[in-house]
Amino acid sequence: MxxxxxxxxxVSGAASGIGLAIAQLFAKQGxxxxxxxxxxxxxxxxxxxxxxxxxxxAIVMDVTLENAWADAxxxxxxxxxxxxxxxxxxxxxxxxxxxxxxxEVWRSIIAVNLDSVFxxxxxxxxxxxxxGRGSIINMSSVRGIVAGNNASSYSAAKGGxxxxxxxxAIECATMKNGVRANSIHPGHVETPLTAKAYADPVTARxxxxxxxxxxxxxxxxxxxxxxxxxxxxxAYMTGAELVIDGGMTAI
Numbered sequence: 001m002x003x004x005x006x007x008x009x010x011v012s013g014a015a016s017g018i019g020l021a022i023a024q025l026f027a028k029q030g031x032x033x034x035x036x037x038x039x040x041x042x043x044x045x046x047x048x049x050x051x052x053x054x055x056x057x058a059i060v061m062d063v064t065l066e067n068a069w070a071d072a073x074x075x076x077x078x079x080x081x082x083x084x085x086x087x088x089x090x091x092x093x094x095x096x097x098x099x100x101x102x103x104e105v106w107r108s109i110i111a112v113n114l115d116s117v118f119x120x121x122x123x124x125x126x127x128x129x130x131x132g133r134g135s136i137i138n139m140s141s142v143r144g145i146v147a148g149n150n151a152s153s154y155s156a157a158k159g160g161x162x163x164x165x166x167x168x169a170i171e172c173a174t175m176k177n178g179v180r181a182n183s184i185h186p187g188h189v190e191t192p193l194t195a196k197a198y199a200d201p202v203t204a205r206x207x208x209x210x211x212x213x214x215x216x217x218x219x220x221x222x223x224x225x226x227x228x229x230x231x232x233x234x235a236y237m238t239g240a241e242l243v244i245d246g247g248m249t250a251i
Contacts, residue, residue, distance in 0.1 A: 002030030017191030187245025212247030
């Protein structure tokens with residue numbers, strides 16, 4: 001039997017990259033999906049790639065807006081009545097020194113990467129609690145664990161995601177609502193957002209010199225980890241960090 005048969009999952013940032021890979025894998029494993037992204041055209045293209053197209057729904061939304069999450073939760077409630085898996089994947093980074101980072105850029109990165117996780121958790125938690133087996137999967141980064149040069153805003157945001165995940169896990173365990181929360185911490189993964197940087201030979205060589213496995217990760221490898229956290233095989237995991245970085249944080 002498909003590992004997510006009969007379950008409903010919400011995936012943000014699902015129009016491309018890791019989010020799309022997660023959505024495609026979850027669909028193959030039998031889940032009903034609500035996929036969200038602000039890129040309307042790419043989101044519709046993504047929807048067409050999902051197995052069982054007729055059972056899924058796409059929502060164009062800005063994950064930094066509170067009313068967007070309130071509306072998304074209402075949509076899930078009206079159409080499915082419950083949520084089993086929440087994947088907070090939307091995010092982006094801009095890498096420069098603290099002195100050269102404008103406050104506008106700082107706030108934008110915090111909003112997309114961290115505020116969105118708070119808002120999603122706040123509004124989707126009641127639906128997850130109805131499931132009895134709810135799983136929150138927050139996409140952090142190795143930069144939420146170890147610092148990197150010129151990565152202050154991104155590291156701060158992803159470090160915040162790491163700790164928010166742990167707080168959510170403890171709060172849900174105390175509430176005994178059956179909801180677990182865990183974070184995934186990818187290293188260097190090839191996606192449309194990273195393609196330009198990795199195409200530069202000097203940049204690519206620098207990154208790979210600090211990656212013991214000597215290659216970039218693939219979105220599917222992160223999706224496999226998300227599937228594990230979404231289903232019953234990880235039922236005793238909450239507040240944990242799943243690091244998938246080719247060995248970066250081991251050295």
